[in-house]
Amino acid sequence: METKNRNIMILGTVIMVLLTATPMISTALAQASPIYYSYQSGQLTLQTDKIIVRVTGLSGAGSNNMPHIIFWNPDDNNTIYHLKFIQLIEFIDSNGDQVFQYNEIATGNPVFSFASSQWNFSGFVEEENGVSCNFTLDSSKIPVGILNLSDFEFILAVHIYSTDHQITVAGENTTINALYEVKVDIIMKGWDWKTSNPNTMLALRVDLTWQTGAEAQLKMGLPGGHSIEAGTVINQGEEKKINNTATIQEQINFTGTDSETLAYFKYIDVAEDDLGPLNVTASYATTQSGLKIYLCYPKWTGTLVHDPTVGVTENILSILPFFLTPIFLILVSVVVVSAFGGILVLKRNGKL
Structure with missing residues (x-):
């Protein structure tokens, strides 16, 4: 017993x-949420258990020299999101709305396509709470045309964090969500301005698109709640203004059939140069499966820094x-x- x-x-x-x-x-x-990172054959990979990010198009076979950020939720490999850097356009804001329309391109067509560029990769830097790396435009190899960009600097500084990371811009705080988001700083210096008009601005065109088996059901959500259904046509020359919200951070969402946010591109509506903060505005037109976004910057002094971010939302199982x-x-x-x-x-x- x-x-x-x-x-x-x-x-x-x-x-x-x-x-x-x-x-x-x-x-x-x-607690076991490591950041995996690699750079092979011209392709950068950043991966956590919440997001996978690849940067392609910069070198190697099949590259077109346009920085192309591909990202998705590892719990949903059927839907892939794209952020592609296309061109820089100098324009004169002739109608006073502070955003780009195609008919406002400055005389002489001062447009720089990233397809004509080459890039240098910095290597990875392990930080206390994440990993970072830079892609720097090789201005010495830019052909001289209407624009002389031999002194132009353009850097994409990529950051991913293992813990929530707070940044302060123009005295306001915003948080980069750990493991779900990748911050892509845009750093510019030495643009060859072609006009002295006080309304001159520079537009950075980035394209937001997606691939999914249910493409017709996805739509884009703009800041302020306005939605754009897949297949909506807004042609070149009909670019619409994106109205900034009351918050410092503007967010463009990829939304599903129930209007739930699946992934997003967000940007702070303030950049900073050597003298302080500058307002950032934006306009948009459509592509076959997404948007052309024109981020618009006024003339700046010294070095301009702007902080866009891409990210995905939490999968229901993770919460x-x-x-x-x-x-x-x-x-x-x-x-x-x-x-x-x-x-x-x-x-x-x-x-x-």
Whole structure:
């Protein structure tokens, strides 16, 4: 009888240890969120368990020299999002709306296409709470035409963080969400301005597109809540202004069938140069499966820095209580099977 009681106590202890280990395993899984990064054959990869980001198009076979950021949620490999840097356009804001329209391009067509450029990769820098790297335009290899950009500097500074990271712009704070977002600083200096008109601005065109099996069902959500259905046609020359919201951060969403946000491109509506803050505005037209975004900057002094970000939203499984997730159910199954197996062994040996 004493032996049976001892065996029952041992079995009970094993079950308790397994159950106690469950939340410990949960904590370990939550803390084990490394950032994987690599650069091979002209392709950059940044990856966490929340987002996968690739930067292509800068060198190697098939490159077109246009920085192309591809990102997606690893829980949804069927929908891929794209941010592509296309060109810089000097324009005169003749209608006073502070954004780009195609008929406002300055005399002489001072347009620089990134397709005519080459890039240098800095290598990775491991920071206290993340990883960063730079892609720098090789201005020495830009052909001289209407624009002389031999002294022009353009840098894409890429950052991903393992913990939430706060930045301050123009006295206001904003947070880069750890593991879900990648910040892409735009740094410019030495643009060859072709006009002295006080309304002269520079537009950076970036294209936002997506690939998905349900392409016709996706739409784009602009700051302020305005949505653009897939297939909407806004032609070149009909660019619309994106009205800034009351917050410092503007966000353009990729939205699904239920208007839920799946991924996004966001930017602070303030940049900074050597003298302080500058307002950033934007206009847009459409592509076959997305938007042409024109980020607009007034003439600046010295070096201009602007902070866009791409990101994905949390998958529903990642925000469920742990006891509702598949991992927990598997662990519980292991506990139950182990306990049941132990009981059968004890019964077979006549000890229970």
